[in-house]
Amino acid sequence: SDTTDFLILPEASFSNLRMNGLEKSLSLERLQTFLQQHPNTTVVAGATGYAWVSQAEGPEFELYNAAILLTQDSIARQFHQKSKLVPGSEFFPFENFLWFLRPFFSKFNISMEGFARGSAPTVFRVGATGVGPLICYESLFGTYTAQSVRKGAAALFLVTEDGWWRNSPGYQQHLAFGRLRAIETRRSIARAANTGISCLIDQKGAISKATAYQIRTGIRGNISLERSITFYVRYGDWVGWSAAIALLFCSLWALARRLSW
Structure with a gap:
């Protein structure tokens, strides 16, 4: 619909992207073609991929878990790299000290490599509106989310992959952390989840439009923008x-x- 301001896609909706060459991605080009037919809509999507980086010993690639912003005239001009990585699945703790375990883990096809870590929260700017993207595990950290709000986020977009919880209380607890972030910051949250619960959360933590577990569907609704700063965000x-x-x-x-x- 031409009245839709944002279309939010879950974590890892796009995979195996070359992050320093996103304009060459066929899947993103097709999405941009869709946006050219709906010029009032902006897409925020979860994406994983890699980027070639220069090192002293030669070029190497880094793995990325990211959120990207797409409009009718730009592909991922704004980019958020996940900063809070999950120990074990996204990075190996104390890798520099436990390097001697690498051969052991290699026997079981377990890699000690992980995602490159972002440095700080990002705020996507769309006109005069700022929105703060959060990727999965990042929603557990209140002070991290508060940084995004202090940078100008008037709402928060949470993209997540909750399938690894399976059908356990874990995915429900993850949703509860999102409610806390909404209450602490007085920011509405639009939550897009693979497998888990997609929903809207208002500034008081009330949930609406919640989907059922492991049901393929979409939701549509309105959220409020807020620019005031709470005590928690400030201190x-x-x-x-x-x-x-x-x-x-x-x-x-x-x-x-x-x-x-």
């Missing part, structure tokens, strides 16, 4: 850290009193 986990310090102080004080007796 982060100040309350939590203060409570932790106070608890530590009280514990030490109680211990000191007991020892003095």
